Amino acid sequence: MKRKLSFVICLMLLVISLCACGANKHSGGQYKAFTAYIDGSLPEGSGQKVRADRILMTVKPEDLPEPQKSEISVSVLGKQYSAAYAGKDTVGYGIAGYKYETAQGDKLEVDSAGNIMQYKSAAAYDHAERYVTADEALSPEASLAKAREYLVQLFGEEVAARYDAPLPDTSTSTVWFHFKPTDRVKGAYTTAERISLALSEKGELLSYHAYHVGAFDGKDVPADFTDDRIKQIIGESLSGEHGDIELSDERKLITLEGGKIACTMSFRIAEDGAAGEWVSVVIPLE
Secondary structure: OHHHHHHHHHHHHHHHHHHHHHHOOOOHHHOOOOOOEEOOOOOOOOOOEEOHHHEOOOOOHHHOOOOOOOEEEEEEOOEEEEEEEEEEEEEOOOEEEEEEEOOOOOEEEEOOOOOEEEEEOHHHHOHHHOOOOOOOOOOHHHHHHHHHHHHHHHHOHHHHHOEEOOOOOOOOOEEEEEEEEOOOEEOOEEEOOEEEEEEEOOOOEEEEEEEOOOOOOOOOOOOOOOHHHHHHHHHHOEEOOOOOEEEOOOOEEEEOOOOOEEEEEEEEEEEOOEEOOOEEEEEEOO
């Protein structure tokens, strides 16, 4: 009887332990608004520790749910692609990215809603080996104009009108364009919204990446989300007394799985008059 009771108690403890481990893996649906999730433990010697339920855990690909579809059919620049599931990965803070590949070698990555986050043409792998004459190669201005044409075709006039990119370096076989929204600054924060396109010297679309497009439309940082409040929120995620908290000037708005927005920045704690090491923190705003 005692042996059976001991076995049952051990089994219960194991189940509780496994549930606790799962709960600490903060995916978008498990974050609490206006709560600081800190990237690991603070440096040794700081005298501080992060509360166990406030540690920012990295979501591993194997922890993500399986995709809803084993095959997808999508259109890119009017061309239809049928692709089979080829794996999964995390993008940013726990956002699921599902990879697919066509029989011809074109690669795609979509989020849980089926939106294309990455596209890479099969032609991207060998285009550098194809000889391009000086007459065929586009000038920086012509190349940027072509990239903007693709931007309109892929995302529409309204989105494209908000984005801008500098003239590219056309001295390489792959010409990159990093488009960012002109309204990407919201107070002290910049948004993580961006679209990157890769073109060949002749202006062929080789690949593109699109992250957080439109995710921050109509959303702003609350007026009462001041430095004093941020320091208070961070302090609530630490155990024990702590010195003065210093916040970094660089701050960014990101999205979590499910589309909720959060801010990310760094902070450090002054101990005995000396500033500590910078530590990353994520604070959901929704």
